[in-house]
Amino acid sequence: MALTPPITDIEELKSHPALARLLEWSSAAVKEVKFDRDEMSIVIDRPAIREACALLRDNPSFPFNYLSDITCVDWSPSEPRFEVIYHLLSIPKKERVRLKVRLEGTSPVIESVTSVWPGANYFEREVFDLFGIRFTGHPYLRRLLMPEDWEGHPLRKDYPVEGYR
Amino acid sequence: MAHLTPTPVLEPAQDRTMILNMGPQHPSTHGVLRVLLEIDGENIVRIMPDIGFLHTGIEKTCEAKFYQQVVPLTDRIDYLCPLTNNLCYVLAVEKLLGLEIPPKAQWLRVLLNELTRINSHLVWLGTHALDIGAMTVFLYCFREREDILRIFEMVSGQRMMTSYFRIGGIALEPPLGFFDRVRDFASRFPSKVDEYENLLTGNPIWGMRTKGVARITAEDAIALGASGPTLRGSGIDIDLRRDMPYSGYENFEFKVPLGKEGDVFDRYMCRVQELRESIGIVQQALDGMPAGPIKADSPKVVLPDREKMKTQMEALIYHFKIITEGFSVPAGEVYQAVESPRGEMGYYVVSDGTAKPYRVHMRAACLANLQTLPKMCEGGLIADVVAAIGSIDIVLGEIDR
Numbered sequence: 348m349a350l351t352p353p354i355t356d357i358e359e360l361k362s363h364p365a366l367a368r369l370l371e372w373s374s375a376a377v378k379e380v381k382f383d384r385d386e387m388s389i390v391i392d393r394p395a396i397r398e399a400c401a402l403l404r405d406n407p408s409f410p411f412n413y414l415s416d417i418t419c420v421d422w423s424p425s426e427p428r429f430e431v432i433y434h435l436l437s438i439p440k441k442e443r444v445r446l447k448v449r450l451e452g453t454s455p456v457i458e459s460v461t462s463v464w465p466g467a468n469y470f471e472r473e474v475f476d477l478f479g480i481r482f483t484g485h486p487y488l489r490r491l492l493m494p495e496d497w498e499g500h501p502l503r504k505d506y507p508v509e510g511y512r
Numbered sequence: 513m514a515h516l517t518p519t520p521v522l523e524p525a526q527d528r529t530m531i532l533n534m535g536p537q538h539p540s541t542h543g544v545l546r547v548l549l550e551i552d553g554e555n556i557v558r559i560m561p562d563i564g565f566l567h568t569g570i571e572k573t574c575e576a577k578f579y580q581q582v583v584p585l586t587d588r589i590d591y592l593c594p595l596t597n598n599l600c601y602v603l604a605v606e607k608l609l610g611l612e613i614p615p616k617a618q619w620l621r622v623l624l625n626e627l628t629r630i631n632s633h634l635v636w637l638g639t640h641a642l643d644i645g646a647m648t649v650f651l652y653c654f655r656e657r658e659d660i661l662r663i664f665e666m667v668s669g670q671r672m673m674t675s676y677f678r679i680g681g682i683a684l685e686p687p688l689g690f691f692d693r694v695r696d697f698a699s700r701f702p703s704k705v706d707e708y709e710n711l712l713t714g715n716p717i718w719g720m721r722t723k724g725v726a727r728i729t730a731e732d733a734i735a736l737g738a739s740g741p742t743l744r745g746s747g748i749d750i751d752l753r754r755d756m757p758y759s760g761y762e763n764f765e766f767k768v769p770l771g772k773e774g775d776v777f778d779r780y781m782c783r784v785q786e787l788r789e790s791i792g793i794v795q796q797a798l799d800g801m802p803a804g805p806i807k808a809d810s811p812k813v814v815l816p817d818r819e820k821m822k823t824q825m826e827a828l829i830y831h832f833k834i835i836t837e838g839f840s841v842p843a844g845e846v847y848q849a850v851e852s853p854r855g856e857m858g859y860y861v862v863s864d865g866t867a868k869p870y871r872v873h874m875r876a877a878c879l880a881n882l883q884t885l886p887k888m889c890e891g892g893l894i895a896d897v898v899a900a901i902g903s904i905d906i907v908l909g910e911i912d913r
Binding site: 349350353383384386388412413414415416418420421432434436438441443445464465466467468469470473477490491492493494501502506508 | 572608609735738748756842845846856858862882883
């Protein structure tokens with residue numbers, strides 16, 4: 348299982364079901380792709396994320412109908428600072444795909460996917476709580492793990508591991 | 513102590529309803545889960561779980577540790593199945609490194625994982641039955657659990673926080689007599705499952721408390737992100753061990769038990785049958801255990817044997833380097849999911865090419881499963897909430913991380 352260099356060429360990867368469906372819908376929404384260590388990552392344009400998720404879920408020939416996870420990575424100090432990451436699973440076809448959206452560091456906002464999968468509720472609240480990313484259209488965007496009146500977002504890279512004393 | 517103000521607050525929406533606060537220290541919430549209930553008499557109008565009481569910031573801590581130092585942290589996430597957490601993490605890092613694991617290590621990992629599954633299901637069965645009012649089952653389950661914990665102690669030196677898997681293999685050869693002990697347990701265990709089933713499955717009181725209670729449809733379960741027996745109880749046929757095999761699971765034969773109704777009873781039946789399937793996998797692993805090394809051949813990542821360290825200069829150098837500087841992992845990202853006793857457990861590990869992980873995220877099966885609670889309970893009775901919470905088998909350590 349030696350490592351091979353990642354493939355980043357859209358032309359080479361466009362037979363992948365998720366990418367094919369997204370390109371068919373709008374080629375502007377797909378900003379970058381990467382196939383690395385047998386895992387497919389697609390970087391989506393920020394305004395298109397909710398529709399892209401709905402599209403992949405409802406694709407009759409290859410439905411990515413299950414949302415495994417939503418999380419975030421802070422690439423501070425580089426910009427765009429945040430990467431919100433969606434892991435989708437196709438239960439009938441047993442296949443995974445990773446969607447990514449890049450967000451700027453100042454007041455990061457993204458559209459919620461709770462209208463596509465209600466199960467995104469807790470995951471988005473967790474990302475809001477620990478990274479401070481706002482999800483528009485979320486039904487109950489409040490802190491999930493930290494106390495309600497906590498200051499700061501602990502998983503950001505500029506937050507010390509020991510916390511503020 | 514402003515931050516101790518109890519939040520969130522649920523306001524009664526109608527004149528005739530009232531708010532009942534259950535937890536965070538209620539014995540049947542299996543940890544520190546707070547559930548807010550809006551009730552109309554005995555009927556539940558709204559239900560709202562409140563979590564975070566056990567948040568320890570493990571994800572943040574991981575970013576400050578070397579890759580190999582994260583393994584003991586993973587035990588503490590889901591303390592009922594530490595070895596499954598170990599496995600998921602080491603598989604993710606091995607995928608990042610592109611390491612090949614020798615078959616014996618893979619089979620031992622499978623064997624111990626299935627014992628962990630049995631261990632976790634036994635705790636679930638005992639406490640779930642206790643919540644609903646069947647005291648005896650608890651004592652029976654913990655009797656067998658003790659045997660498994662002794663096996664873990666034998667192999668890793670610890671009863672619960674095992675940390676037995678290492679990146680690139682497993683820590684030590686299992687001690688003499690280990691396989692005999694597991695074989696002995698595996699031969700006795702099926703009759704014990706019969707005992708539990710005799711106490712519960714046909715029991716009319718158990719049936720009344722579980723059949724048709726806390727139903728969830730397959731569509732709702734998928735939409736809410738449920739996984740594991742909570743999803744399979746509603747009839748969705750997915751098991752990551754069979755469908756997206758890892759660590760050599762493709763070499764084992766087992767059935768995936770499915771429910772139909774999506775009620776408490778079906779979830780109970782799924783897990784009880786999983787106990788039988790798991791012990792079958794343990795038997796297969798014992799019978800077909802391959803010979804060979806237990807560690808990958810990668811001196812920069814895997815610690816050398818003690819003997820070699822005392823006789824070979826290179827081994828000593830590598831040992832010193834791994835302990836003091838860690839090992840660097842090629843940049844990239846990986847999402848590794850395994851089928852934990854509770855559902856899809858996933859580790860998302862991002863590397864920036866250094867010796868410490870840039871980001872470790874754990875996809876907690878229970879966190880998503882807990883979201884099904886309102887769907888299961890709204891419109892039901894208060895007494896059934898306890899049955900519903902038990903039936904989704906929550907571990908708060910995993911939910912809050």
